Amino acid sequence: MLDAPATVAQALALSADDAVAADLDGRTWWYRCRFDLTPAELDRALRLGLDGLATQASVWLNGExxxxxxSMFVRHQRVVASKQWRPSGNELLIRVEALSPLLAQQRKPRARWRAPMVAHTGLRWWRTSLLGRTPGWSPAWPPVGLTGAVWLSPADADAPSALQLDAGLSEAGVGQLSLGLHLPEGATEVHLSVTGRDEPWQFPLMLNQGRWQLRTEVPGAQAWWPHTHGEPVRYALALAWRSAGGELRHSPLGHTGFRRVALLTQEDGFGIEVNGVPVFARGACWTPMDARSLQASPTQLDAELQRLRAAGINMLRLSGATLYEGVAFFDACDAHGVMVWQDLMFANMDYPATDAAFQAQVAAELDTQLSIWRGRPCLAVVCGNSEVAQQAAMWGADASLWQPALFHEQLRERITHELPGVPYWPGSSIGGAYPFQPSAGTTSYYGVGAYRRGTRDATQSGLRFATECLALAQVPGERGMARLRASAGGTTPPVHSPAWKAGVPRDLGAGWDFDDIRDHYVERLYGESVEALRRSQPARHLQLGRAVGAELITRCYSQWRRRGSACSGALVWFLRDLRPGAGWGLIDDAGDPKQAFHALADVCQPQHLGVTDEGMNGLHIHAVNDGAEPRHGSLQWRLWRDAGVTVAEGQQTLSVPARGGISLGVSSLLLGFLDVNWAFRFGPPPAHGLHLRWLGESGELIAERVHFIDLPDDEAPRPLGHAGDPGLHAVAAPLDDGSWLVTVGSRGAARAVYFEAEGWSPSVEGFHLAPGTARTVRFTPWPGTSAPWHASVGAINAMTTVVVTHAR
Structure with a gap:
């Protein structure tokens, strides 16, 4: 009925700064829609649907x-009789109450711990999102108003209702399906069709105590897999029956897939098993594609999930500090084989679980969400909350409070009963002697990150599963910086200015922000003074900031994905920024990938090569194959030093088992001893880098890795330019679709290659080039621009950028 759902911030087109001044939670807001009905619509009852009201709201139709x-997490429907409608001048009124006065009311029981990130502890009583109400990291666009569609449809009395669906896979690999629903009295000949790529199956439903039911096997049905491990096969479901009057009726029931999910929690561990196969879960924590409207179209969601699939991401987490997603999101995840870790929308706070009204709200919330989640093959875990136990422990609450009955008993019972094929986990950070112990259960892992540990802590911590990790202030790319310049009067805002800091996340009350965390690793890994860079080389400061975010992802995931690793999954905190600037996101607020995203895409591929420094055991190479078939071929390797002098090289056969991995010591490839990683420190370091190419049986490239060999941790980092300028060169050729293809090469080793091409976006950047190698990159124009083609290429170990020349 309304053209589109509109939060107040969206309807008023408020910037984040404007929203602060508008005080959206401090005011009462009204929505009004006037509309006419056709004669056909006037003759029948209509169903009024409201898919999201945030938060305390009342709805009137024609004065009633x-x-x-x-609760913003409950969807509402009302059948309105024909006599209540008018031919013209129907009026729908929605009143959204000011939330701030409601939050200020004193209510008992009092909270037993504080959650400093939340603006007001009164939010624990209200079923609404924390987005916009966590000043340290989300812009002041709290979800106020309409957060879902408002619609009218015929009130079809014959439609199926109270639908319950579960699809699974037996240990023998046979599809299993159960369905229950209500149909109007007198329905007969009720059948379900299950359609895949072949002829459909037909199954009759039986009437049992007024409810139509089916429980059957689906022989021959193919399994649904995460895309990294197989094909996400789906089947369309459709119901057919005869009404009491003998009319044949049909109702599509969407899609489902057959899979079996289990949690591996032996010996304090945590892992996810799909169809009997342990799956390393990698990806990020999902954030809304538009932080103001909280909406995205099915087309936008499908395109985004397609991009994430290509990036090798196989899991997204919906954090309890954000909000639920709708049908279109889960459709896209099902279709593209991306698993979902679904938090219930509880985070950090001490919730009033014994309050009867609160319990009723939570029950209604689950009714709404379960109607979306049933039968979803992508749904891998339902988690009780985000960091509630962690917050209680960090605040000093007694250990007896770390396992609230709401999450460990009540919600567990409801979810396991309603979703028998989906594992339940009580909290995102739980296990061990304290809830956030990395070596037990699941945790928010910030050893590498906010706690400024060295990258080897990724392994030394014994991390089992990171429900969130690697939060840095990730510097946006060229297009993101152009938007910042436009908002700051045409110049790049200095990193200490309010215009820059507005987009940088921070923990409330801390004397640092996530710029500081990123800059700590710039100094630690690259050995350059951030203070000096800020003062005299601000552009280089930002380039090193981009590069270090990517470098940390590569180093950590190479450790976590290796064979024998204790870690079974890691999800980066924030896929997408909520506002312009250097936010946590791998992707900026407009959807442009940052260098960190390209790094994650590189290390998440089903076939992966990683390199780790094993101290006195030397460098080790790790080849991982998530695919269903073994990969046979060869490994080409080359050690180099200085500007590209070959120290040693060779090629050997390489066979990696299906859904497995192998590890090789670089020393085993050599004819004699060489202190490759300078662990024994006999003389100067013999090598500065290692280039690996994994080739298939036909010579095709399966995976590649360029690894720079750093000095031991107790040594100062080797200067980035120690080997001299790498000698970059690049040639561009136009393509018929208006894009450009650039081949960039390097005489020496080029580290973290980047481009300067205002008006044009590269398909990838931040990659390394081994001496004497080249890579092809595609450039597409920024949407809505017509900038002339011009580009330069640089690397963080290059003395200057080089202009990309035109091919002759």
């Missing part, structure tokens, strides 16, 4: 109160 709601 239809409903009141106090």
């Amino acid at each position: 109160l239809q409903l009141s709601s106090s």
